[in-house]
Amino acid sequence: MGCEPLTGGRRELVHVHDLEVSLGGRTVLTGVDFRIAEGEFVGLIGTNGSGKTTLLRSILGLQATAAGEVVVAGREGRRGGPVGYVPQRVAFDHDVPVRVADFVALGVDGTRLGLARRGRGVHERVEEVLASLELGGLAARRIGALSGGEQQRVLMAHALASRPRLLLLDEPLANLDLPRVHETIALLDRVRRAEGVAVVLSAHEIGPLVPVMDRVVYIAQGRVACGTTAEVVRPEVLSALYGHHVDVLNVHGRVVVVEGEPGDPGAHPEVVVR
Amino acid sequence: MHWLVEPGFWSNPVVRTALVLGAVVAVVSAVVGVVVVVRGQSFAGHALTDVAMAGGAGASLVGASPLVGFLLAGIVGGGSIEAAGAERVRDRDVATGVVLGAAAGLTALFLYFVSSSTSATGSTQSVLFGSVFTVSPSVVPLSVVVAVVTLVTLLGVRRPLLLSSLSPELAAARGVRPRVMGLTFVLVLAASVALSALVIGAILSTALLVGPASAALRVARGLVGATLGAIVAGVAAVELGIVLSYDSFYWNAAHRSVPVSACVVAVVLVEVAGSTAWSRWRRGRG
Numbered sequence: 001m002g003c004e005p006l007t008g009g010r011r012e013l014v015h016v017h018d019l020e021v022s023l024g025g026r027t028v029l030t031g032v033d034f035r036i037a038e039g040e041f042v043g044l045i046g047t048n049g050s051g052k053t054t055l056l057r058s059i060l061g062l063q064a065t066a067a068g069e070v071v072v073a074g075r076e077g078r079r080g081g082p083v084g085y086v087p088q089r090v091a092f093d094h095d096v097p098v099r100v101a102d103f104v105a106l107g108v109d110g111t112r113l114g115l116a117r118r119g120r121g122v123h124e125r126v127e128e129v130l131a132s133l134e135l136g137g138l139a140a141r142r143i144g145a146l147s148g149g150e151q152q153r154v155l156m157a158h159a160l161a162s163r164p165r166l167l168l169l170d171e172p173l174a175n176l177d178l179p180r181v182h183e184t185i186a187l188l189d190r191v192r193r194a195e196g197v198a199v200v201l202s203a204h205e206i207g208p209l210v211p212v213m214d215r216v217v218y219i220a221q222g223r224v225a226c227g228t229t230a231e232v233v234r235p236e237v238l239s240a241l242y243g244h245h246v247d248v249l250n251v252h253g254r255v256v257v258v259e260g261e262p263g264d265p266g267a268h269p270e271v272v273v274r
Numbered sequence: 275m276h277w278l279v280e281p282g283f284w285s286n287p288v289v290r291t292a293l294v295l296g297a298v299v300a301v302v303s304a305v306v307g308v309v310v311v312v313r314g315q316s317f318a319g320h321a322l323t324d325v326a327m328a329g330g331a332g333a334s335l336v337g338a339s340p341l342v343g344f345l346l347a348g349i350v351g352g353g354s355i356e357a358a359g360a361e362r363v364r365d366r367d368v369a370t371g372v373v374l375g376a377a378a379g380l381t382a383l384f385l386y387f388v389s390s391s392t393s394a395t396g397s398t399q400s401v402l403f404g405s406v407f408t409v410s411p412s413v414v415p416l417s418v419v420v421a422v423v424t425l426v427t428l429l430g431v432r433r434p435l436l437l438s439s440l441s442p443e444l445a446a447a448r449g450v451r452p453r454v455m456g457l458t459f460v461l462v463l464a465a466s467v468a469l470s471a472l473v474i475g476a477i478l479s480t481a482l483l484v485g486p487a488s489a490a491l492r493v494a495r496g497l498v499g500a501t502l503g504a505i506v507a508g509v510a511a512v513e514l515g516i517v518l519s520y521d522s523f524y525w526n527a528a529h530r531s532v533p534v535s536a537c538v539v540a541v542v543l544v545e546v547a548g549s550t551a552w553s554r555w556r557r558g559r560g
Contacts, residue, residue, distance in 0.1 A: 060447045080449020090441045096312060097491050097500050098440065110437035111448050115429050142495060158444070 010037035013166055013198050014059060019068035021054055027222055028054050032068070034217055034226040036198055038165065041189065043209040044202040046219035052202040053088070055219065056168050059200070060085055073165055080111065081166075084159030084197070088170040092144040092151065100146070100154050101126050101139040107161030129157045132191055148175060156188075160195060167192070169201045173208065181208050188212075206233070233257065280521045289520060292406040292473075292534070295414055296512035299469045300482065302421045304508035305428060306466040307487030308501050309459065313439045317367065318355060318460065320480045321374035322467045325351030327476040328377040329468075331384030341413055344471045345420065348464025351377055356457040406473045406516065406534050417469060424465040431458055436497070473512065474535035485542035486511060489549035511541040 014036035021029040028051045036042055046052050057063040058070055061079040072081045084107070104126045105118060130136050133153050138146065143154060152172060159167055169188075173181045189212040192199045203209060206216060210229055218225045218232050218241060225232050225241045232238070238246040238257060247258040283289055310319050329347025330340045351373050358369035428435075435455045438445035442452040470479035490503030515538030523531040 062443070062446055078449075079446060083447070085444065085447040087441070087443055090444065092440065093314075095491070096440065097308075097494065097497050098312075098436070099496050102496065103440070106433060106437045106440075110433050110445070111450050112433055113430055115426070140495075162448075 010040075012036075013038045013040075013073060014200075015069075015071040016055075016059065017069050017071070019055075019058060019070060020066040021051070021058060021063055022066045023054065027066075029058070030222045032219075032222075032224050034224060036166070036200065036215075038198055039192065039196055040198045040214045041192060041212050042198070042200045043206060043213045043216045044200055044219060045204070045206045045209075045216055046202070047204055050219050051222060052219060053170055055224075056085075056170055056200070056202060059083070059166075059168060082162075082164045084162065084164035084167045086152070086155045086159050086167070086169040086172060088172075088174065090151070090155060094144040096142065096144045098143050099139065100135065100141050100143055100157075101130070103143050103154060104129060104157045104161050107158035125161060125163075126157075129161050132194060133157045133160075133187065149180065156191075160191065160197070163195065164197060166198045166200065169199070171202050171204070173201075173203050173205075178208075185209060185212055279517060280524050283517070283520055287411070288407050289516070291409060291411045291414060292516050293513060295409060295417055296406055296473055296516055297509050298418055298421045299473045300486070300508035300512040301505050302424055302466050303470050303479070303482045304486045304490075304504035305425060305501055306463055307483040307485075307508075308491065308497065308504050309428070309435065309439070310463065310483060311487045311491055312436070312497075313459070315459075315463070316480070316484050318352075318370050319463060319467065319483050321355065321370045321377070322348055322352055322460075322464050323471065323476045323479050324374045324377040324381065325464070326467050326471040326479070328380035328384065330471060330476060331381050331388060335384050335388050339413060339416075341416060341420070341468060341472050344468030344476070345465060347377070348468050349461060352460035352464040353457065356453070356460050407519075409472060413472070417472065420465055421469060424462050424469075427458065428462050431455065435459055474515075474538050478535045478539050481539045481542050482508060482511070485539075485546050489542075489545045492549040492553040507542075507545050511538050511545060514541050515539075 012035055016032055016034050019029055019032040020027065032055065044052050044055065054063055058065055059072060060083060061070070061072075061077050061081070065077070069076050072078075072083060075081055101123075105122050107129075108122045108125055109118060127136070127139075130139055133156055135150075135153055135157055138150060138154070143151065146154065156167075156169070156172075159169075172188075173184060176184060185208055188199055188201070191197070200217075201209065206218075206229070209216075213229065215227060216229055216232050218238070220238075220241050221243055223241060225237050227237075233248060235246055235248045238248065249258060307319075310316060325347045326344040328351075329343035329345070331343075332338075332347065333340050333343025355366070355370050355373050358365075358372070434445065434450040435458070437448070438450050438452040438455040445452050445455070466483065467476075467479050470482045474482055486507035487500070487504040489507050490500045494500040494503045515534055518537040518541075519532055519534040522537070523529050
């Protein structure tokens with residue numbers, strides 16, 4: 001069920017080891033075990049409520065864990081590591097008086113105490129990140145006045161500003177139409193290569209991610225299966241993960257995952273893989 | 275200047291103390307007020323005025339300086355709001371309400387003892403509505419020290435505080451502790467309320483805290499601009515309020531002056547109304 005150890009000189013960035021998490025007495029994750037290498041693009045795939053957010057929060061050190069450990073860049077279970085985080089939603093007030101550039105700058109120095117003014121290096125980094133996320137035109141706008149899609153990109157810029165080695169994105173594709181989904185994925189792929197940052201992106205559909213993903217962490221029933229798409233999206237692997245029979249069909253060159261018995265109340269939506 | 279300022283204004287030492295103290299208090303209230311509005315903590319600000327009232331009443335009962343009473347009560351009250359209020363906004367609201375109620379009860383008790391045991395009839399008045407013209411000049415140095423400590427603290431934590439105000443989750447992920455930030459800020463807020471309670475009274479200090487800040491936030495686009503605008507609006511309100519209160523002595527034959535606090539709040543309301551109208555007009559023009 002766990003992931004193969006990293007091979008071929010890839011340097012380990014994250015090691016989730018035998019993780020167990022309970023929320024309100026219910027075990028949400030159990031025996032979760034996988035590694036992520038520097039610079040990898042990893043899709044964290046699962047249905048709503050499968051524990052994707054809980055797993056991301058565990059990697060961030062925001063989640064109390066029942067057992068196991070999470071090591072990020074050689075340090076265990078600590079907040080404030082070299083990790084950028086893009087939550088699914090941040091509800092900014094419409095009239096919060098903070099400009100996009102200032103909010104992104106907080107990505108660099110938002111943890112810094114002291115009276116000193118913001119240095120030139122910070123402003124340069126902000127311009128650089130805004131340009132690479134194609135947000136240069138919004139720098140002087142108030143964050144609350146932006147559309148949901150624009151706010152999400154600003155959150156990405158904020159997360160990247162501190163030059164993290166790992167970027168965690170919680171369902172960034174959830175509310176986008178299909179052209180925007182492909183655009184966002186392509187942008188993230190460009191940015192991760194330019195910045196040399198590993199990306200872990202949670203989604204409930206694997207399809208659009210297949211072209212850029214190095215590996216997939218498939219999450220269901222509180223457990224994970226990990227590997228390349230070809231290794232994981234197979235009937236025997238997914239059936240073992242879900243605990244009952246799952247079909248993987250090839251239809252016109254696309255892979256269709258059909259999960260759940262007919263009439264099964266716990267049936268999950270189909271997962272389509274190109 | 276005669277049309278604005280009645281004779282004897284500038285040569286009066288009481289007025290000079292009032293102007294200096296008023297400006298100091300206005301600057302602190304304006305800067306803290308911007309953060310209060312951004313964090314949506316006006317209610318906590320108001321609760322702390324009730325706490326300050328209890329402290330002021332307690333101080334006059336034991337004969338201590340009102341500023342000391344305001345400060346001590348604010349630290350205890352603010353600390354309990356943050357300690358009891360958990361992560362969720364609603365819990366914080368409930369904790370704030372409980373502290374507010376307790377403080378109002380204590381105020382009533384202390385003021386009852388004060389009015390029944392001493393002849394100091396003015397103390398109720400000065401605790402509730404302030405009395406910048408009766409503040410002893412000896413309070414000024416302590417006020418300035420409290421003001422400077424408050425502003426330096428706020429300036430020092432401004433970035434993590436802003437980040438945790440915008441999103442506690444993002445801040446926590448970066449290693450900022452939102453609750454430490456919340457506690458720090460509520461103490462800053464308590465000190466600021468204590469200062470303005472001295473000048474315009476505990477009840478009305480919310481107006482000076484939130485009014486200039488919200489007026490400036492309607493007009494300015496960024497935080498720095500809003501803070502500078504709030505300082506200008508706050509200082510203008512207090513100084514103009516002092517002038518108006520002084521002048522009002524000459525406005526009627528009976529020489530009954532309008533209290534400073536009423537004049538300050540009147541100017542603040544004009545500022546808020548003006549900025550609201552201006553931002554509507556600007557939005558209307560697209």
